[in-house]
Amino acid sequence: MKLYMTPGSGNAYKVRVLTGLINVPCEKVYVNVAAKEQKQPAFLKLNPRGEVPVIEDGDTVIWDSSACLVYVARKYGGEAWLPSDPAQMAQVMQWVALAGNEIQYGLQYTRRGVTRGRWTAGNLEQGQALGRTALGTLEGRLKDSEWLALGRPTIGDIACFPYVxxxxDAKLPLDPYPGIRAWLARCKALPGWPPREKSD
Ligand SMILES: N[C@@H](CCC(=O)N[C@@H](CS)C(=O)NCC(=O)O)C(=O)O
Structure with a gap:
């Protein structure tokens, strides 16, 4: 399997985490975002949205980190990371949905605005408000649960981790969120959890 990524992409990091945890060989293909390679026709054939991550597994091409997690978990992870039981699957996907909404538009985009001056969805106050919704939702769960769903680590935890x-960096310190801080440490202690290459 190939993973198209950049060293600093938190969304690509999610896929690296899952393939690391379940020990699926994964060849990294670095995309030159500074040169806008992700917007060139060759890459747009892989992902019409012009973003990393993308995975290519034989003839199967999947874009979007949430979709990549679903694919890898179901294809290579058995019932462990995204079970096929409808209620259990939905309970995991609730957290993957939080990652694709409040976490992306609140925490990811606000961080990008603060650190790179690139504001694509609102201003600091709007982004931080969404980010606080994400953090409050997570803290409400994690103050008395070790994991987000099913009492064990799943792709819900992996999807939420990087931008939390x-x-x-989005000027949202984690001091008021002890449950989140303990969960971050618990995630990183899982056997096979890879370090970030870089965080930009
Ligand atoms: N919803 C997408 C977001 C992907 C995304 O934001 N990718 C960033 C890197 S983390 C990217 O490719 N940025 C380059 C660009 O937008 O041109 C996902 O979850 O995969």
Whole structure:
């Protein structure tokens, strides 16, 4: 399997985490975002949205980190990371949905605005408000649960992790969220959890 990524992409990191945890060989293909390679016709054939991550597994091409997690979990992870039982699957996907909404538009985009001056969806206050919704939702769960769903680690935890860990870069310190801080440490202690290459 190939993973198209950049060293600093939190969304690509999600896929690296899952393939690391379940020990699926994964060849990294670095995309030159500074040169806008992700917007060139060759890459747009893989992902019409012009973003990383993308995975290519034989003839199967999947874009979007949430979709990549679903694919890898169901194809290579058995029932462990995204079970096929409808209620259990939906309970995991609730958290994957939080990652694709409040976490992306609140924590990821606000961090990008603060650190790179690139504001694509609102201003600091709007982004931080969404980010606080994400953090409050997570803290409500994690103050008395070790994991987000099913009492064990799933792709819900992996999807939420990267931009929650970097929330302080969006000027949202994690001091008021002890449940989240303990969960971040618990995630990183899982056997096979890979380090970030870089965080930009
Ligand atoms: N919803 C998408 C977001 C992907 C995304 O934001 N990718 C960033 C890197 S983390 C990217 O490719 N940025 C380059 C660009 O937008 O041109 C996902 O979850 O995969």
């Amino acid at each position: 860990e970097t929330a302080p």
